[in-house]
Amino acid sequence: MTAAISVSGLVKSFGRTRALDGLDLTVAQGEVHGFLGPNGSGKSTTIRVLLGLLRRDAGTARLLGGDPWHDAVTLHRRLAYVPGDVTLWRNLSGGEAIDLLGRLRGGLDAGRRAELLERFELDPTKKGRAYSKGNRQKVALVAALASDAELLILDEPTSGLDPLMEKVFRRCVSEERDRGRTVLLSSHILSEVEALCDRVSIIRAGRTVETGSLTELRHLTRTAVSAELAADPTGLENLPGVHDLVVDGNRVRCQVDAEHLDALLRAFGRSGVRSLTSRPPTLEELFLRHYATEVTA
Amino acid sequence: MTALTGTGPLLRLALRRDRITLPVWVYLLTASVASTTYSFKKLYGTAASRGQLAASLAGNGSLRALYGPLGDSGIGGITVWRIGVTGAALAAAMSILLVVRHTRAQEEDGRLELIGAGAVARPAPLTAALAAAALANGLLALLTTASLVALGQPLAGSLAFGCSLAACGLVFAGVASVTAQLAETGRAANSLAGAALGLAYVLRAASDASTVHGPGAFDWLSPIGWSEQVQPYGADRWWVLLLSLAVAGLLAGVAYTLVGRRDLGSGLLPQRPGPATAARTLRTPFALAVRLQRGTLAGWCAAFAVAGGVFGAIAKGIVDLVGGNRPVADVLRRMGGQHGVADAYLSSIMGILGMLAAVYAVQCVLRLRAEETEGRAEPVLAGPVSRLGWATGHLLFPLLGSAALLTCGGLAAGAAEHATLGDRAGSVAELLGGALVQLPAVWLTAAAAVLLLGLAPRWTSAGWGVLTAFVLIGWLGPALQADQWVLDLSPFTHTPHLPGGTFAAQPLLWLTLLTAALTAAGLTGLRHRDLG
Ligand SMILES: Nc1ncnc2c1ncn2[C@@H]1O[C@H](COP(=O)(O)OP(=O)(O)OP(=O)(O)O)[C@@H](O)[C@H]1O
Ligand SMILES: [Mg+2]
Numbered sequence: 070m071t072a073a074i075s076v077s078g079l080v081k082s083f084g085r086t087r088a089l090d091g092l093d094l095t096v097a098q099g100e101v102h103g104f105l106g107p108n109g110s111g112k113s114t115t116i117r118v119l120l121g122l123l124r125r126d127a128g129t130a131r132l133l134g135g136d137p138w139h140d141a142v143t144l145h146r147r148l149a150y151v152p153g154d155v156t157l158w159r160n161l162s163g164g165e166a167i168d169l170l171g172r173l174r175g176g177l178d179a180g181r182r183a184e185l186l187e188r189f190e191l192d193p194t195k196k197g198r199a200y201s202k203g204n205r206q207k208v209a210l211v212a213a214l215a216s217d218a219e220l221l222i223l224d225e226p227t228s229g230l231d232p233l234m235e236k237v238f239r240r241c242v243s244e245e246r247d248r249g250r251t252v253l254l255s256s257h258i259l260s261e262v263e264a265l266c267d268r269v270s271i272i273r274a275g276r277t278v279e280t281g282s283l284t285e286l287r288h289l290t291r292t293a294v295s296a297e298l299a300a301d302p303t304g305l306e307n308l309p310g311v312h313d314l315v316v317d318g319n320r321v322r323c324q325v326d327a328e329h330l331d332a333l334l335r336a337f338g339r340s341g342v343r344s345l346t347s348r349p350p351t352l353e354e355l356f357l358r359h360y361a362t363e364v365t366a
Numbered sequence: 367m368t369a370l371t372g373t374g375p376l377l378r379l380a381l382r383r384d385r386i387t388l389p390v391w392v393y394l395l396t397a398s399v400a401s402t403t404y405s406f407k408k409l410y411g412t413a414a415s416r417g418q419l420a421a422s423l424a425g426n427g428s429l430r431a432l433y434g435p436l437g438d439s440g441i442g443g444i445t446v447w448r449i450g451v452t453g454a455a456l457a458a459a460m461s462i463l464l465v466v467r468h469t470r471a472q473e474e475d476g477r478l479e480l481i482g483a484g485a486v487a488r489p490a491p492l493t494a495a496l497a498a499a500a501l502a503n504g505l506l507a508l509l510t511t512a513s514l515v516a517l518g519q520p521l522a523g524s525l526a527f528g529c530s531l532a533a534c535g536l537v538f539a540g541v542a543s544v545t546a547q548l549a550e551t552g553r554a555a556n557s558l559a560g561a562a563l564g565l566a567y568v569l570r571a572a573s574d575a576s577t578v579h580g581p582g583a584f585d586w587l588s589p590i591g592w593s594e595q596v597q598p599y600g601a602d603r604w605w606v607l608l609l610s611l612a613v614a615g616l617l618a619g620v621a622y623t624l625v626g627r628r629d630l631g632s633g634l635l636p637q638r639p640g641p642a643t644a645a646r647t648l649r650t651p652f653a654l655a656v657r658l659q660r661g662t663l664a665g666w667c668a669a670f671a672v673a674g675g676v677f678g679a680i681a682k683g684i685v686d687l688v689g690g691n692r693p694v695a696d697v698l699r700r701m702g703g704q705h706g707v708a709d710a711y712l713s714s715i716m717g718i719l720g721m722l723a724a725v726y727a728v729q730c731v732l733r734l735r736a737e738e739t740e741g742r743a744e745p746v747l748a749g750p751v752s753r754l755g756w757a758t759g760h761l762l763f764p765l766l767g768s769a770a771l772l773t774c775g776g777l778a779a780g781a782a783e784h785a786t787l788g789d790r791a792g793s794v795a796e797l798l799g800g801a802l803v804q805l806p807a808v809w810l811t812a813a814a815a816v817l818l819l820g821l822a823p824r825w826t827s828a829g830w831g832v833l834t835a836f837v838l839i840g841w842l843g844p845a846l847q848a849d850q851w852v853l854d855l856s857p858f859t860h861t862p863h864l865p866g867g868t869f870a871a872q873p874l875l876w877l878t879l880l881t882a883a884l885t886a887a888g889l890t891g892l893r894h895r896d897l898g
Contacts, residue, residue, distance in 0.1 A: 196639070
């Protein structure tokens, strides 16, 4: 089975800014793929290249087996897109915009359209400017979800939705996954990514820094450990892979790389352990670590 | 918090945003005035030559309709005659665009919201925009006066002329400040104020064409007419300037009242809900373009019909006028009879309609760029729609919409002329022809904007600059006795002067071919460039 999206070594510059700098991204068919990165890291730019709106400077990009630039029109029949910043035509109602965008793609399922309007509690008779930000977003979401496109490209689709609607959105996306559709989901909302995505790619400054399933990613990162020891510990600061060490008498808190956990526990054993808690990193910590390295790098 | 809080920073922001646009406007206006004076000094250096000019103008209602009456026959006087009305109208256009740009247009794309949330009084953006307009018009008055004085013209008349231009600018700054409150979009606010300017222009043209000496009595109905009534270098009627100032102040007052009564982002007219589902036909990029552009086209068609009708109806007044002035009538009869007078006038009107149609056509092309930059093209082009399909849907409007405008204008002028003059059977068809021969030149102007859109998208709005250059070449070139190659740069130079002139298909063919080439180059550029 070919990948729905495969991008490698993608480069795109705007004048002197290098927005993409050798980016790699592979999205398998049928998966929901999280696309993460700090502001300005190049997520939207990647998506625009994939949509054939921007021309890549270097690298390869394949979308549904075709070339995103040359085969744009035929490929677009098979995908639906929700931009991060939805602007609507001010003299068209939301319902008209939904119909137009659906029909350009060959028509949409009226039943499904009605169902989605109801689930998202969207009034289709308002016109462009009269919609709030979240409601404009919903117009684009309904148009995309009501289509029968095999690939959904969603660029921060929930940035304006309230928590209730965000829940509806999650349910819709998991339904789409169950129907076998592929989803590329760019998002800053980690709980959303955690709930929906099979695999994620993290980028920063136009490069992919990590890609894999969430379990794999967790594996690569540090575990938070806190312990109460029988005696004051010694030599912990010299252990490899131990970070953020705080020693307060016989209490110890630290972070440890997964592959050095073993050595730390042996060191604890030498002092005698009264209590021990360890937890895997939260997604938050995981991302913060990747995002933050940008500052120091 | 006072009503002025935040005005200072906003004014500085406005001036910074316009740091290129405003100086260019003021420079072009001042330079037009100065170069007119300069070349008139050479061309009409002697009192005798100016007397001849005055005599030949006295009976020519068509020229009076176009440029206004000749007051004083000194160098300053003929400068005012040649460029006063045009200059006042351009100062008005500058002010309208400026005020709308810093009020409604800013509000429309949400920037004002960011500002409105800061320590800024509600009317501050309006105050800042009006202050910027006052500065621009003040500068215009100052520089015009200075350049005329430097060219040896009397100070009082020069100052009166500079102030008369600025006064017209201020009145329309006031008009724009009101339309910016009424309309919901910058485009609509510009169109409403532009319609008012058009009406003012037509009213004074009708008024000036219908009298022999001095400005027409109906001038008092038109703010452009007020500027003429100042009569620089002649009576120097300063008090007329007070009328303009009072009206400008009154309009600004209305705008301030309206600002206090409406929500940020909305107009005065409430939004009505639209249909829940789209009409069956709304399924192609072309259908979308029709939906977006049809209202504008209808408005322009109506304006063309009115303008054509008024200008057509004036033709009779011109023929009558010349009939009563024996020596002039004799001269003109030798040049081609009474119809010659009417024809010369009507063919100039057709030229004006052509340039106005070019305004519409350029505006349509810029609409395409706005769709792109404001993000509305993105969801359409993310569908199975080629860029060519998307662009051609919109470009049919400059192509066919401008034909519709000229048809409306030509038919209305023909019908009005036929109704008043009666004896010229076939004049409707002739005037329709006279209007439609403008099309290739209109298309070429739009094609220049398409070329920019494709190859230098950031500079698409320089399409206005191209149009302005064509207009200036057409209006000032002949009077300044510019070299033929300069005149040839404007496509309107190559358009046959109908009715009355000889029809030649060849230049029209060339213009059309050039249009096709520029459009093709522009569209090829559009297909190969980044979007957004
Ligand atoms: N049209 C453009 N012209 C110039 N620079 C651009 C353009 N589009 C994007 N950039 C630059 O490219 C970089 C990547 O931008 P992009 O919009 O892809 O970021 P993003 O990851 O989507 O950020 P966010 O999370 O804020 O949406 C930024 O530095 C941005 O300034
Ligand atoms: Mg983005």
